[in-house]
Structures are given as structure tokens and as C-alpha cells.
Amino acid sequence: MTPTAAPGGTPDEQPGAGLRIDAERNRDRILAAARRLFATEGLGVSMAAVAREAGVGKATLSRRFATRDELVDAVFADRMDGYAAAVATALADPDPWRGFTGYVHTVCAMQAADRGFADVLTMTFPAAKALEKRRAEAYHGFLELIARAKGTGHLREDFTDRDMPILLMANAGVVNAAGDAAPDAWQRLVAHMLRSYANPAAPLPPMPDAPAPTALYRAMVRLTRPGTDRGSEGH
Structure with a gap:
């Protein structure tokens, strides 16, 4: 039956x-x-x-x-696995400062690639036990990464683990606001933030170009149209 x-x-x-x-x-x-x-x-x-x-x-x-x-x-189980793996990769880098900057860029790139994951990294989900377990693992690895990067003299002493969630919130905002109109705008933000975390003379990746004025204009127009889907600009 x-x-x-x-x-x-x-x-x-x-x-x-x-x-x-x-x-x-x-x-x-x-x-x-x-x-x-x-x-x-x-x-x-x-x-x-x-x-x-x-x-x-x-x-x-x-x-x-x-x-x-x-x-x-x-x-997001697989993405949180990738998030935790990014810390392990950074800690394995023989250059702690390069590991730190690479980790920051990698995580922000993960946000940019997936709008949902951009939200996940700035929110907590108490009932999502596996996800929160991986987040905790990544957090403890990040604390070690901070200590190592400070040990090189390149990371400012006043940088704290709490600065990373602030960056992720800001990056999520840029990713969500810019959409497909200015998809690489987040890279400019991250480059500026890394410079604010660094001591003078610390080696840093090149500064990416700013988005074109027309791209930023389309992004701002997009913000005036709540509910407009990503990728719909110009249609």
C-alpha cells in the first residue's frame, strides 16, 4: 500500500x-x-x-x-569546513604575516562568492551544532594566527580578534550592496583594511584598482530598488 x-x-x-x-x-x-x-x-x-x-x-x-x-x-557544512581549513593553511605558512593576510583575503573571498555565506559569517546559529563547532575551531586557530603575525612585528599590537568580525560585517555589506554591478569592490575594502592593520614597512599585496564610476553608480542604483536580484542590473 x-x-x-x-x-x-x-x-x-x-x-x-x-x-x-x-x-x-x-x-x-x-x-x-x-x-x-x-x-x-x-x-x-x-x-x-x-x-x-x-x-x-x-x-x-x-x-x-x-x-x-x-x-x-x-x-553550509562544506563551506564551514573550508573556513576552518583556511586557518589551518594560514598557520602552516612559514611566514606568519603572509599567512595572516592570506587568511583575511581568503575568508573575504569566500563571502564574496556566496551571499548566504557572507551572512553566515556575521551571524550565529545556536541550534546549528556542527556549523558552530567549526566556527569555534576556526576562531581558536585565528587567535594563534594573530599571535604569530604580531610576533613578526608586521601586525599592529592593537589588532584584536574582534576586528575580524567587524571586517566581515563590512565586507558582507559591500558584497550585498555592490552585487554584480561592482563584484570586485570587496577587494578594495580588504586591501584598505589590511593596510590599517599593518605596521609601517610591513609587506602588503598591491592595492587593487577602485571600481569604475559607472559600476559604482549601478551599485547605488541597485540599492534604491529593494528586491532587485543580483545579476539583474542592466536588464
Whole structure:
């Protein structure tokens, strides 16, 4: 006998049999849909929008992911692995200052590549246990990275671990505001911030070019149109 679907959902479980193949497919579709929407629109996307994008009912979504935190945890697990790995790579660099500047640029580039991840790095999700565990691991590695970079004499003594969240908040704002109109604007921000963290004579990567005036204008126009999707400029 075929199981009956809940209203708005799809049949996806058999008592005592674990997840059926169609349930696994539903989960994969939900994750793929959430990744697409979070990457382009940020974490403000509703759970209902994720269900529509995945082609499943809200009841099915709720069975797979009871809360937004659970969905965020699953969607960004690999990206948080990459975030933690970035610290390990920086600590492995024989030049601690180069490791520090490389880490800052890498993390900000991860934000720029995924609007949802830009939000994740500036928010906390207490119920997303795996995600928060990886964040804590990255944080402790970053503390060591700061100490090593200061030991080279290149990182200012008044730099603290709290300056990184400030940078990430600022970078998320630039990424979200500039969109596809000025997609590389974040690199200019990061370069300026690294210069503010450095002692005189510290070696630094070249300063990227500023965005073209027309690109910044399109970004500012974009900000006057709430709800305008990234990539829609000029259409």
C-alpha cells in the first residue's frame, strides 16, 4: 500500500524503514534549492520560498529540516569546513604575516562568492551544532594566527580578534550592496583594511584598482530598488 502524503507534502517515509529513496531525493532537492537561493539572495529567503524552489511541500521541508538553523547547518557544512581549513593553511605558512593576510583575503573571498555565506559569517546559529563547532575551531586557530603575525612585528599590537568580525560585517555589506554591478569592490575594502592593520614597512599585496564610476553608480542604483536580484542590473 502506498503511503499517503501529508497535505502539501510528498510521501517520503516508511515506519521503521528509515529514509526511503524518494525522501533522500527530496532532501537533496531541498539542499540544492537552498544553496541556490541563499547564494543569490542571502539568508533572508523564507522557508516557503525554499520549498517552492525545491518543488516540495512545506510539510516535506519541515520533516527534513524542522528549523532554519538545521537547514543552514546542512547547506553550509562544506563551506564551514573550508573556513576552518583556511586557518589551518594560514598557520602552516612559514611566514606568519603572509599567512595572516592570506587568511583575511581568503575568508573575504569566500563571502564574496556566496551571499548566504557572507551572512553566515556575521551571524550565529545556536541550534546549528556542527556549523558552530567549526566556527569555534576556526576562531581558536585565528587567535594563534594573530599571535604569530604580531610576533613578526608586521601586525599592529592593537589588532584584536574582534576586528575580524567587524571586517566581515563590512565586507558582507559591500558584497550585498555592490552585487554584480561592482563584484570586485570587496577587494578594495580588504586591501584598505589590511593596510590599517599593518605596521609601517610591513609587506602588503598591491592595492587593487577602485571600481569604475559607472559600476559604482549601478551599485547605488541597485540599492534604491529593494528586491532587485543580483545579476539583474542592466536588464
